[in-house]
Amino acid sequence: MSEFDLKYYDEEASKLALEIERKLVILGLDWQSDSTMRTLASEALEVNHSGRQIGSGAEFSQDQAYEELYGLIGLMNKLMGEAAAKGVSVHGNDAWKAIARALWAQKEVRDTSV
Numbered sequence: 001m002s003e004f005d006l007k008y009y010d011e012e013a014s015k016l017a018l019e020i021e022r023k024l025v026i027l028g029l030d031w032q033s034d035s036t037m038r039t040l041a042s043e044a045l046e047v048n049h050s051g052r053q054i055g056s057g058a059e060f061s062q063d064q065a066y067e068e069l070y071g072l073i074g075l076m077n078k079l080m081g082e083a084a085a086k087g088v089s090v091h092g093n094d095a096w097k098a099i100a101r102a103l104w105a106q107k108e109v110r111d112t113s114v
Contacts, residue, residue: 009083009090016076017092023069024095027062031095037102044073045106073099 021031030036047070076096083090091097 005086006088009079009086009088012079013076013083013090013092013096016072016079017096020069020072020076020099021093021095023065023072026065027069031098034098034102037098038105040069041099041102041106044070044103045110073103076100077103 024031029040043066047067076092076099080090080100092100
């Protein structure tokens with residue numbers, strides 16, 4: 001693993017984590033609340049699988065902020081997957097970690113309910 005790869009993933013994770021934290025603050029979502037994060041994780045997973053229309057309005061709205069947050073969560077997952085494929089463990093801030101824990105928990109629920 002090169003020093004460049006390690007630095008790249010750390011920098012990208014930091015940028016994404018900050019944007020995720022900002023969206024959570026805008027939406028008034030407490031990343032220290034497990035139930036709030038589980039609900040968010042469930043909604044984010046549903047957006048990826050339900051074919052819901054995203055980005056339908058030009059004005060800022062709470063729905064738009066959620067859609068942007070779901071997109072950031074998708075980028076977070078993609079970055080962690082790419083890093084893991086190279087043997088790099090990526091960690092973000094507390095908000096990042098709370099979302100990641102909630103996503104894993106929701107994924108386990110989905111996997112066992114099939």
